[in-house]
Amino acid sequence: MTNSSAVVVENLRVRRGARTVLHDLSFDVPRGSVTGLLGPSGCGKTTLMRSVVGVQTVESGTVTVLDHPAGSPQLRDKIGYATQSPSVYADLTVNEALRYFASILRAPANDVARVIDEVGLGTHADDVVGQLSGGQLSRTSLAVALLGKPELLVLDEPTVGLDPVLREDLWALFNRLADRGVTLLVSSHVMDEAARCQRLLLMREGRILADDTPAALRTSTGAEDLEQAFLSLVRGQETPA
């Protein structure tokens, strides 16, 4: 039976080095929506995303993705993952790099032009990857994640270093993809991006502070904006019982 959640995480605990960086997290990510993973630098967003994609060693708990255990071979062409440090060959052009990944993923040839257009890299298609700016490089990584027909996109800070117009365009793209039924898990440490998500997971120090819609978070905290809502939740957590 198909689950209405694209991702189900139960009691996930992850250690990195000597530290526990995720403390028994449980949550799910509804299908066909944009879920924002928000929280300060170092709170564990990337570690959580790595666990969902299946590249993180976990100490305990389960992560189920599209009805399979995270990391299952069946998920390989169903998940697009864009990391913060893209591994795209520096001596290829954007076009060549995408053609290479398209052939590995057995994506149709015309997909390359589509994804280049979707991330707004049309004027840089023939630029060598090693000479791209940070924002152009992360958009190349995003374009790789969009190849084929991924059902789940896991995007680690995809809008870092982009100007407001490009950020706006990418968020519009994320919402169009969700309307088509794609599930997106998007991390950011910029609170103004939180309002663009249908659902938010607010993280702090390896724990989930809140899992709700932006509107419900504003209502439950009485805050005007999500930055204030986050601060209010942090303060509430610090108040002695």
Ligand SMILES: Nc1ncnc2c1ncn2[C@@H]1O[C@H](COP(=O)(O)OP(=O)(O)OP(=O)(O)O)[C@@H](O)[C@H]1O
């Ligand atoms: N390879 C590693 N070995 C040991 N500890 C690590 C490793 N990578 C990350 N950590 C630690 O795990 C914790 C969570 O890191 P993570 O990268 O998941 O956070 P983040 O929320 O994605 O941060 P940022 O927003 O800065 O990317 C941090 O305390 C970090 O120092």
